[in-house]
Amino acid sequence: MAGSGASEDQKFCLREVLDTFKLCLSQNKEVYLEHYVAGWRGLVKFLSSLGSVFGFISKDAVNKIQILVGHLDGENGSQYVTVQSMVKYELENELVDLSKRGSHPESGCRTLLRLHRALRWLELFLERLRTSAEDSKTPVMCAEAYNESLAQHHPWVVRKAAGMAFPWLPGRTAFFEVMNVGTPEQVVAMLGEALPLISEVYQITEDLYAQHNLLDLP
Numbered sequence: 484m485a486g487s488g489a490s491e492d493q494k495f496c497l498r499e500v501l502d503t504f505k506l507c508l509s510q511n512k513e514v515y516l517e518h519y520v521a522g523w524r525g526l527v528k529f530l531s532s533l534g535s536v537f538g539f540i541s542k543d544a545v546n547k548i549q550i551l552v553g554h555l556d557g558e559n560g561s562q563y564v565t566v567q568s569m570v571k572y573e574l575e576n577e578l579v580d581l582s583k584r585g586s587h588p589e590s591g592c593r594t595l596l597r598l599h600r601a602l603r604w605l606e607l608f609l610e611r612l613r614t615s616a617e618d619s620k621t622p623v624m625c626a627e628a629y630n631e632s633l634a635q636h637h638p639w640v641v642r643k644a645a646g647m648a649f650p651w652l653p654g655r656t657a658f659f660e661v662m663n664v665g666t667p668e669q670v671v672a673m674l675g676e677a678l679p680l681i682s683e684v685y686q687i688t689e690d691l692y693a694q695h696n697l698l699d700l701p
């Protein structure tokens with residue numbers, strides 16, 4: 484079974500990811516980068532438990548997480564507390580490549596944008612899982628969510644590789660078990676709790692990026 488062999492503290496738990504996304508939003512609806520990154524770490528833990536066929540995806544996500552952690556832990560870390568402060572700081576200091584890749588290939592803004600687009604995939608995929616019937620196929624749900632979101636930003640070769648990985652996803656029952664929540668009904672209930680939070684974080688970031696014309700960063 485996917486996820487077997489992992490020790491308790493390495494095991495993915497949907498509740499933990501949900502708690503992390505809850506911590507993401509400040510009272511005035513700013514997105515804390517530290518918790519956003521922690522949410523992604525939890526999701527990557529899940530992806531890693533699915534086997535090496537998803538390794539190229541985890542590797543890219545881990546690389547982006549590390550870039551953001553590097554900013555958070557760097558000498559200007561105080562500017563990276565929220566996504567809002569990061570955008571302000573990087574734009575004011577011309578630290579973002581706006582039209583073509585140049586001297587700032589690892590800006591926080593372009594790196595977060597890649598994870599932000601993936602968050603939309605996650606939202607679409609989880610909504611499909613939540614409303615799925617017992618015999619629904621996870622690869623189909625995953626591919627549909629991917630085609631509606633991330634795929635539009637990926638070149639042919641990445642889309643092809645992703646399409647080859649999806650059939651290796653565990654079935655719905657195994658998938659729900661790896662979430663470590665309880666019965667399928669409890670998983671569905673928790674997804675119902677998680678989705679509005681993920682959507683809110685997504686929408687706040689989307690609006691911020693749109694407001695600053697950052698949605699197509701190279």
Ligand SMILES: CCCCCCCC/C=C\CCCCCCCC(=O)N[C@@H](COP(=O)(O)O)[C@H](O)/C=C/CCCCCCCCCCCCC
Nearest residue numbers: 497526527529530539540543544597598601625629641645
């Ligand atoms: C709540 C539990 C259930 C769901 C758990 C899902 C766990 C998912 C964890 C991670 C998701 C993948 C994050 C992928 C980030 C991709 C960022 C990206 O778009 N990178 C590309 C562009 O980067 P630059 O070149 O511009 O720097 C890069 O080219 C991508 C390379 C790797 C391929 C990405 C394919 C993404 C497929 C997404 C579906 C993941 C399927 C997982 C199924 C559980």
